Amino acid sequence: VQLVESGGGLVQAGGSLRLSCAASGSTFRMNAMGWYRQAPGKQRELVATITSGIGSTNYADSVKGRFTISRDKYKNTMYLQMNSLKPEDTAVYYCNAEALGYHYWGQGTQVTVSS
Numbered sequence: 001v002q003l004v005e006s007g008g009g010l011v012q013a014g015g016s017l018r019l020s021c022a023a024s025g026s027t028f029r030m031n032a033m034g035w036y037r038q039a040p041g042k043q044r045e046l047v048a049t050i051t052s053g054i055g056s057t058n059y060a061d062s063v064k065g066r067f068t069i070s071r072d073k074y075k076n077t078m079y080l081q082m083n084s085l086k087p088e089d090t091a092v093y094y095c096n097a098e099a100l101g102y103h104y105w106g107q108g109t110q111v112t113v114s115s
Contacts, residue, residue, distance in 0.1 A: 014084060024076065
């Protein structure tokens, strides 16, 4: 499974961005996908996940009500709509896919929120 993120950038606090993650390869093996982020000097943390079956979603408390994860199965693409962005959302955002117990990662996309 190969993952390529896009859509990061610089935005002012209160603004919005939409991240995309295009998956290729053995995508039929994927059980779930998700977004993680890592801020400078901090550990990588879960942002949101979505299952491949019925599309159940899960969010970190810090983004609930502001971020929405979704997927287009036909395009093998996952999205993260980020609204009401805060400076503390600044991080490198990584796309993740789990398949047969193995985790695949994208290269990451930088999101910077200015105050």
